[in-house]
Amino acid sequence: MKTRNYFLTFGCVITALMIAFILLGYFWTPCDPMKMDGSVRESAPTLAHLMGTDKFGRDILSRVMKGAGATFFVAFGTVLIGTAVGTLVGALTGYFGGWLDEVLMRFNDALTAFPGFLLALVLVSVLGPGRRHLLLALGIVFIPSYARIVRTEFERARSQNYVKSAQLMGASTARILFVHILPNIWPVLLSAITIGFNNAVLAEAAMSYLGIGVSPDEASLGYMLSDSQAYLATTPWYALGAGLVIVLLILGVGLIGEGLQRKDL
Amino acid sequence: MRYTAKKIGTLLLTMVLVSVFVFLAFSLLSGDAATRLLGTEATPERLAALREELGLDKPLIVRYADWLAALLRGDMGISYQYRLPVAQLVSERLRPTLTLTAMAFALIVLLSIPIGVVTAKYAGGWLDRVVTVVGQLLMSVPPFFTGILFTYLFGLVLRLFVPGSFPAAEAGGLRFLGYLFFPALAIALPRVAMTVRLLRGCILDEAQKDYVRTSMARGRSRGDILYRHVLKNTLVPLVTFLALTVAELAAGGVIIEQVFSIPGLGRLLISAISNRDAPVVQAVVTLVAFWVVLCNLAGDLLGRRIDPRLRGGEGGDE
Numbered sequence: 161m162k163t164r165n166y167f168l169t170f171g172c173v174i175t176a177l178m179i180a181f182i183l184l185g186y187f188w189t190p191c192d193p194m195k196m197d198g199s200v201r202e203s204a205p206t207l208a209h210l211m212g213t214d215k216f217g218r219d220i221l222s223r224v225m226k227g228a229g230a231t232f233f234v235a236f237g238t239v240l241i242g243t244a245v246g247t248l249v250g251a252l253t254g255y256f257g258g259w260l261d262e263v264l265m266r267f268n269d270a271l272t273a274f275p276g277f278l279l280a281l282v283l284v285s286v287l288g289p290g291r292r293h294l295l296l297a298l299g300i301v302f303i304p305s306y307a308r309i310v311r312t313e314f315e316r317a318r319s320q321n322y323v324k325s326a327q328l329m330g331a332s333t334a335r336i337l338f339v340h341i342l343p344n345i346w347p348v349l350l351s352a353i354t355i356g357f358n359n360a361v362l363a364e365a366a367m368s369y370l371g372i373g374v375s376p377d378e379a380s381l382g383y384m385l386s387d388s389q390a391y392l393a394t395t396p397w398y399a400l401g402a403g404l405v406i407v408l409l410i411l412g413v414g415l416i417g418e419g420l421q422r423k424d425l
Numbered sequence: 426m427r428y429t430a431k432k433i434g435t436l437l438l439t440m441v442l443v444s445v446f447v448f449l450a451f452s453l454l455s456g457d458a459a460t461r462l463l464g465t466e467a468t469p470e471r472l473a474a475l476r477e478e479l480g481l482d483k484p485l486i487v488r489y490a491d492w493l494a495a496l497l498r499g500d501m502g503i504s505y506q507y508r509l510p511v512a513q514l515v516s517e518r519l520r521p522t523l524t525l526t527a528m529a530f531a532l533i534v535l536l537s538i539p540i541g542v543v544t545a546k547y548a549g550g551w552l553d554r555v556v557t558v559v560g561q562l563l564m565s566v567p568p569f570f571t572g573i574l575f576t577y578l579f580g581l582v583l584r585l586f587v588p589g590s591f592p593a594a595e596a597g598g599l600r601f602l603g604y605l606f607f608p609a610l611a612i613a614l615p616r617v618a619m620t621v622r623l624l625r626g627c628i629l630d631e632a633q634k635d636y637v638r639t640s641m642a643r644g645r646s647r648g649d650i651l652y653r654h655v656l657k658n659t660l661v662p663l664v665t666f667l668a669l670t671v672a673e674l675a676a677g678g679v680i681i682e683q684v685f686s687i688p689g690l691g692r693l694l695i696s697a698i699s700n701r702d703a704p705v706v707q708a709v710v711t712l713v714a715f716w717v718v719l720c721n722l723a724g725d726l727l728g729r730r731i732d733p734r735l736r737g738g739e740g741g742d743e
Contacts (some may be wrong), residue, residue, distance in 0.1 A: 243631065266435065270439040282698065282706065372699070414565055
């Protein structure tokens with residue numbers, strides 16, 4: 161029975177559009193996102209300003225494009241750190257086992273029980289503002305969950321025949337770990353990556369909404385949302401523009417993750 | 426018994442790790458609290474005196490031990506920012522946060538269980554598809570954005586509540602609950618979607634099992650089997666998931682309190698973080714850790730209470 165995987169299709173379309181939107185924002189925006197134009201303060205959406213302008217007369221669409229780029233950068237970097245370090249730790253502990261594995265996993269269990277967002281919040285606040293610090297803090301906090309997922313898979317793979325035959329043929333450990341086992345756990349890892357990416361987007365937006373880890377003049381989706389709240393009665397489109405971009409970003413990747421899970425059922 | 430002891434051990438480790446982490450992060454990275462409090466122009470004598478007063482002149486490990494010992498006695502220290510006992514600051518802000526969490530949890534349970542059961546019962550039908558699509562959408566909207574949309578729609582357009590004016594404790598319980606309803610709904614919605622998805626999946630998995638087929642062959646109706654057998658077997662994963670949800674609501678509440686200006690623990694935490702008020706941050710984060718640990722343990726013990734099979738392995742390796 162072959163049914164179309166609408167989740168995957170829609171997810172890919174939305175994500176592709178969002179990536180195009182973000183890439184465009186890196187090179188070109190309709191207006192200068194920093195330029196304040198006194199003549200069009202708090203203007204409703206018009207042809208010149210598709211999402212309207214804020215209280216300083218800055219073009220909201222241009223700022224949303226820049227902000228989405230920043231969010232994407234943080235989320236991408238977070239997932240990269242989390243997956244890279246988490247996979248390495250998970251692969252080594254899962255494959256070799258032993259006391260180090262036991263100790264690390266006890267720590268891991270203890271840490272994953274706690275909401276990572278709060279730890280990242282504390283870490284960012286002491287590291288000081290800046291996008292790199294935010295990325296670093298979130299990345300570190302994301303490592304345990306990836307390590308745990310990867311460890312389970314490597315532990316299972318250890319006793320399987322293809323790994324045993326690779327060992328008998330004299331393949332090096334590094335080769336077994338990353339050329340033989342890693343591709344086999346790819347589906348599991350990919351699904352974890354989509355979930356992690358969305359959590360990172362949420363965390364970045366929430367953190368910048370709270371005003372922690374960003375400076376006010378940088379365009380950032382979360383900061384724009386918190387800024388927009390004060391003008392909700394007069395300029396509701398401000399909140400809508402910034403919020404919708406976050407929603408679409410999460411929705412696209414979420415649909416891809418859902419679609420991937422349904423495929424292997 | 427061994428299992429429970431092991432579980433409690435892990436959970437205690439969670440609390441210790443979290444508190445050490447917060448303690449270290451603040452002590453090592455955030456600089457000298459005395460200088461920040463008195464400004465850079467303070468005389469060395471006054472700085473030294475304040476350091477001694479705050480206990481900052483002692484080595485780190487002694488300070489941690491002192492802090493832990495005081496905490497166990499119920500003393501959480503003095504806030505740098507407010508110059509008030511942290512215990513007092515925290516207890517004043519506990520009520521809104523706990524009410525918000527309880528309301529959000531009640532909404533999650535009341536909405537997700539009926540919806541989950543109905544979608545599983547009519548899986549593949551139009552209702553199931555609508556719920557799946559709506560659920561996917563709800564999971565993509567961050568609660569603080571939902572909160573802003575609610576503020577606009579219910580606060581500014583429909584005027585059901587006045588945004589930003591949290592009713593004082595004397596204003597009466599009903600207005601208090603009324604104000605908290607929309608923030609509670611905002612944090613509940615994405616979690617309702619997650620719970621529905623989990624419950625639907627569990628029911629459908631369970632319905633594949635042999636005993637269901639046997640019951641059907643004996644002529645029992647589908648509804649009868651669903652309510653009498655299948656649902657009971659999905660209780661354990663559901664309870665575990667709900668326990669995790671209550672734990673995570675503690676973190677979700679931090680942001681939503683900011684959106685609706687609710688004077689709760691979350692706002693206290695954010696203001697303490699921005700002002701580097703280490704005693705308050707340590708106290709609140711440790712409290713949240715305690716809450717998380719408690720929820721995890723409760724979920725686990727409840728699960729074992731519900732399903733005797735989980736208790737069977739006692740004395741074994743797990």
